Amino acid sequence: MDKIYLLTDYKGRFGSKHGDSPYRSGMDPELLRQSFFDTGYELVFITLSKVDPGDGSWKGRQVLYTSSEDKGLTYKEFIEDVILSLEYAGAEVIPGYRYLRANNNKVFMELLRVMLPDQAGGNLKSACFGALEELTASSGVNYPVIVKGSYGAMGRNVFLARSYEELRRIVKHKIVTPVTFQFRLKEYLRMLRHKGYKRDSFYRGEFVVQEYITGLKNDWKIYYFGDRAYVFNRPVFPKREFRASGGGYDNYSYGLEARAPEGMLDFGWKIFRALDVPCVSMDVAWDGERFYLLEFQCVYFGTAGILRKYSKVFFQRNNGQWQAADNEGGIEKTYAYGIAWYLRKES
Ligand SMILES: Nc1ncnc2c1ncn2[C@@H]1O[C@H](COP(=O)(O)OP(=O)(O)O)[C@@H](O)[C@H]1O
Ligand SMILES: [Mg+2]
Known part of the structure; x- marks a missing residue:
């Protein structure tokens, strides 16, 4: 069975999981192990501080990692150093180091965004x-x-x-x-x-x-995990001025109720494929004529939209068409699905 290396932090933590237990413990290691096993991979857990990029073992290894939102991003800097050194050591860090750099760094994210083709999110000035x-x-x-x-x-x-x-x-x-x-x-x-x-x-x-895109009444959050898209609609509440984000998960509408405009999942898909990552979370706006990519995250993003409590359906891409499918909702399972899709897809 192919091995995938998964790096955990000093708390033994990996990833972000809405409603995790204990509080802020991230994804469940046992569920991760089982979910990857079910897709044909053996997970090897390693603590970040135990990684030695100079030991000659990392070339060609596939490595999963996460980010951190600790105060001042101090621990995140350590993660960045380890991941970038592994990339130099020849490991395939998933996603590429640049997406870790772009996490919690809107300037770098923007510099990556403007390199996207105009029809795939590069259009906003x-x-x-x-x-x-x-x-x-x-x-x-x-x-x-x-x-x-x-x-x-x-x-x-x-x-x-x-x-x-x-x-x-x-x-x-x-x-x-x-x-x-x-x-x-x-x-x-x-x-x-x-x-x-x-x-x-x-x-x-x-x-x-x-x-500034004027007059928006909402934006959409779309996650792609491989060829599955989860979408929800976030209204702009008057007291939040123009901001759709931060309104609270219970106030959004999910799946079919998100009423994504025609073409929006394809727009997001172009971005997703241009980024070349297994999973992404993006904020998309529609002014009635054009779509815009407001921001994107490829690591350590909010996962509430995966939960069945919110999304009854996700959208499965089939021969270029999006079909609503029943959503079971497991976060670890969905993550493993995205990674397996990415590693097995024909590029
Ligand atoms: N260029 C823009 N024009 C209009 N509204 C925007 C623009 N950029 C962001 N917004 C609004 O502000 C919200 C927050 O911006 P965003 O870049 O997603 O930051 P955050 O990380 O705080 O969510 C978005 O959800 C959207 O509603
Ligand atoms: Mg946002």
Whole structure:
């Protein structure tokens, strides 16, 4: 039986699972083992800190991993280092390292998104910055715009700016990392001491400025696990201004009730295939004429939409058509299905 290596964190944890027990324990290791076994793979669990990319054993191995949303993303950095080194050691990390980098990093995600073909999510105009100083009145975007700080989910770090001045204010006060008084003082002293010295920015922090799609009443979340699509419709509640995310799973409509517009699952599918990953979660908008990809995640995304409690059906792709099929709902099983599909598909 083919082996797949699965990396766990210092708590022995893997992945995110809605309604896990104990709280925040992730996917169930036994269910994972069984689900992969049922699709013809033997899972080998290894703790991230035990990985030695220099031991000569990693070339050609298939490796599954997850991300982390720990405070300051400190442990996530460790995961990144291990996964990138494994990629250099010749392992096939699934998905590729770039998608780990894009997790909880809206700037990098955006830089990957704009490389997608226009008809597969690359159509939305945007620009990325690393400091307030880089933003100028002629940054090539028309107002209003959406501005997103690199870090954060559920619409907490996403804002609407109606003018250049408002955009600067939002970046300054809500997005960038504040500097200390000492830092400022030191920089002013340097300016006094060294003629021509350009001081470091007091407003450093990555952010994305994106064209605003006006008048949206909702967006759709679509997950693809191999050739199965799970979809739900997230309405924009008035108190959330323009944000569809973060409204609460109980307030969304799932499956057939999500009323996905004609062509939307195909649009998402093009993106999914262009990304070349086993699983993805994407936010898609429809302005009545065109579809837009607002964001995507290929690791460690919310999984509630897989649950039978919410989605009674998923959509199975069959000869280019999407057919509603009864959803049993297991998260570990669905993940294993996606991975097995990816490893066995004819490319
Ligand atoms: N360019 C945009 N135009 C209009 N609405 C947007 C745009 N980008 C995001 N939104 C809205 O804001 C919400 C949050 O944005 P998103 O990038 O998905 O961040 P988060 O990670 O916080 O969910 C989306 O669900 C969508 O409703
Ligand atoms: Mg989102």
